[in-house]
Amino acid sequence: MSPTPPPSTGAPVPAADANESIRRFVCARGGRAWTAQDMADYAVLLEIWTLAVRAEVIEAA
Template sequence: MSPTPSAPTGAPVPASEANESIRRFVRARRGVAWSAQDMAEYAVLLEIWTLAVRSEVVEAA
């Protein structure tokens, strides 16, 4: 199962959920060299988190 949070409605996931997905992902790979696939998935998780944070900032404005 992928740690990537899903957003079936197209709406960004909450930043806290995206952040927790990143934490789980990194913890699962502690002490192990990351593969190219790991780095690619991490980049996707960071993009999801970035979109979530941007969305929350816009909503707060």
């Protein structure tokens, strides 16, 4: 099951939503070895989360 990044609208998703996507992704793979595709998909989700957190920090400043 690949992650489903939101359509690119130019605005990052809320960090809480990105975090929830990561949580669901990891829970769905609980107890089994990750494939190369799993790791690549996880990297995409981490990038989305990083951009979301960075945007929230900048907005708060």
